[in-house]
Amino acid sequence: MKLDQVRSIALFFALGLMDQKSAQQAAQKTIASLKAKFGDRPSSPDAALWSTAAVLAECRKQWKTHARSLPGHRVRTGDEHFVIPSDFDLQVWRRYQKDAPEEDVMATLMKNLFHATDEELAEGLQTSVGTIRFRLGKSVRQLGLSIRSQPKDGPIT
Amino acid sequence: MSDSNDGRRKLTPFLAHEMLYDYVVGNLDPERRAAVEDFIRSDRESQNLLEAIRRGLRYAERLDELNLTPSELEHISSAESFVSLSKRMSRWSEWPDALRWSIVAVFISTMTALTVVTVPWNKAARFVPSWNLGQSADQGEHLKLADLSRSQVDEEEMEDSGSGITDSANADAGTTGDSSGDQEFADSAPVASSVTSKPNPTPQPTPLASQLPPVVAMAPTPRPQPTPVANATPAQGIASRSKPAEQGVVNRAFMSIDRLDELSPKIVVQIKELGAEKAGEVELGWKRGTGRYFHFAIPEANEARLLEVLRAYGPVRISKDVHPRVMPPGQLRFILWIESSGN
Numbered sequence: 001m002k003l004d005q006v007r008s009i010a011l012f013f014a015l016g017l018m019d020q021k022s023a024q025q026a027a028q029k030t031i032a033s034l035k036a037k038f039g040d041r042p043s044s045p046d047a048a049l050w051s052t053a054a055v056l057a058e059c060r061k062q063w064k065t066h067a068r069s070l071p072g073h074r075v076r077t078g079d080e081h082f083v084i085p086s087d088f089d090l091q092v093w094r095r096y097q098k099d100a101p102e103e104d105v106m107a108t109l110m111k112n113l114f115h116a117t118d119e120e121l122a123e124g125l126q127t128s129v130g131t132i133r134f135r136l137g138k139s140v141r142q143l144g145l146s147i148r149s150q151p152k153d154g155p156i157t
Numbered sequence: 158m159s160d161s162n163d164g165r166r167k168l169t170p171f172l173a174h175e176m177l178y179d180y181v182v183g184n185l186d187p188e189r190r191a192a193v194e195d196f197i198r199s200d201r202e203s204q205n206l207l208e209a210i211r212r213g214l215r216y217a218e219r220l221d222e223l224n225l226t227p228s229e230l231e232h233i234s235s236a237e238s239f240v241s242l243s244k245r246m247s248r249w250s251e252w253p254d255a256l257r258w259s260i261v262a263v264f265i266s267t268m269t270a271l272t273v274v275t276v277p278w279n280k281a282a283r284f285v286p287s288w289n290l291g292q293s294a295d296q297g298e299h300l301k302l303a304d305l306s307r308s309q310v311d312e313e314e315m316e317d318s319g320s321g322i323t324d325s326a327n328a329d330a331g332t333t334g335d336s337s338g339d340q341e342f343a344d345s346a347p348v349a350s351s352v353t354s355k356p357n358p359t360p361q362p363t364p365l366a367s368q369l370p371p372v373v374a375m376a377p378t379p380r381p382q383p384t385p386v387a388n389a390t391p392a393q394g395i396a397s398r399s400k401p402a403e404q405g406v407v408n409r410a411f412m413s414i415d416r417l418d419e420l421s422p423k424i425v426v427q428i429k430e431l432g433a434e435k436a437g438e439v440e441l442g443w444k445r446g447t448g449r450y451f452h453f454a455i456p457e458a459n460e461a462r463l464l465e466v467l468r469a470y471g472p473v474r475i476s477k478d479v480h481p482r483v484m485p486p487g488q489l490r491f492i493l494w495i496e497s498s499g500n
Contacts, residue, residue, distance in 0.1 A: 006230060011225060093216075111217070137175070141178065141206060
């Protein structure tokens with residue numbers, strides 16, 4: 001398992017669930033489950049099976065599990081847990097993540113963190129390519145509108 | 158969607174807005190792309206939405222520039238579930254070296270212990286004849302002696318200097334701990350030469366009962382001294398199985414007196430007056446080391462008198478031990494060891 005895959009999985013749950021404890025647990029379980037299924041050593045012949053679709057499917061499964069059990073008073077993931085570029089406004093994402101449907105959030109994160117194709121997304125999320133494109137379009141439009149609506153003295157993204 | 162005047166399809170605002178994302182990312186075919194571009198040029202709202210989508214795309218693409226703190230990444234990447242851990246640990250090569258070597262050591266120890274416990278070593282000599290030739294002298298003597306008839310083996314019975322009689326502290330334990338009651342030695346007795354010169358060293362488990370001189374069954378002294386089978390020679394074991402109820406008794410006496418060299422002949426005379434006859438090869442009062450050895454048979458009626466005589470010289474310690482040899486009725490067998498207490 002490559003380190004960038006670990007990073008992508010960890011970031012996926014951190015931004016998707018926005019709850020530090022739940023995100024950490026979900027990421028750990030996802031990685032452990034993938035290790036158990038495919039092995040974690042570069043020399044392992046099963047390493048090739050770490051396909052993006054398999055990773056996405058496991059992420060979706062753990063997301064569903066942990067999103068359901070999120071506590072009422074969530075410990076929101078603060079900025080201190082991230083290494084954020086200076087010209088990036090995480091508040092835009094926080095607003096979007098709070099209001100958007102979880103399937104849209106999931107698709108947006110998977111598309112941009114795992115650099116998955118629409119076909120891989122469709123396979124991982126067990127839906128059609130058209131649905132994926134619809135969700136992605138809706139998400140970026142909502143994100144763009146959210147950026148436009150922020151105060152003018154805020155950071156430009 | 159509606160048809161335009163020149164025959165080309167014209168988009169409705171709803172369809173045009175829904176196609177804006179695909180237009181930006183390049184998923185539309187050329188005809189649709191041209192239609193969307195035509196619509197955007199004439200629709201202000203579409204222009205705003207197109208700009209919002211582009212901003213949203215740029216923002217979403219920059220999500221990959223975020224990162225978690227290294228400590229958090231390290232914590233997450235070291236995750237092990239029960240399944241993955243057990244799967245990894247199920248591979249022998251993944252086990253720690255110390256654990257693997259420990260398991261090998263424990264396995265070898267267990268197998269060795271099981272072998273020692275389960276193999277009947279005392280019976281193994283029967284099935285491996287060559288063992289009889291290679292055994293130690295002591296064990297070989299036991300096997301050979303067992304093969305001889307009782308009439309041939311008029312054995313000397315005496316205590317070895319280390320067997321306990323010469324050691325007053327261990328005298329009782331030494332005399333009662335041995336199931337046979339005494340030690341048969343062949344190096345000083347004439348029978349030894351006949352034993353060692355026997356042509357066929359392989360023991361034949363001939364039942365001793367058929368070769369014993371005529372003896373009269375005598376009720377053994379009611380002293381529960383079970384004879385451990387493990388200490389018996391194979392021939393003794395067979396004999397004991399054929400006549401389990403027939404057991405004799407040997408009386409052992411131990412004394413320690415001064416002026417032993419002077420008093421020993423007197424003691425010999427006195428016990429002979431009581432009807433004692435030597436039971437072994439050596440004469441009564443045979444000197445060995447610093448002690449004297451008396452092995453004799455005496456009428457049972459004179460037992461009390463014998464003890465009186467001996468007690469006149471000093472305290473006597475007496476024990477009775479079970480012994481395979483059965484004496485005729487009215488006869489007792491004594492082994493008396495007198496140790497010199499003077500320097």
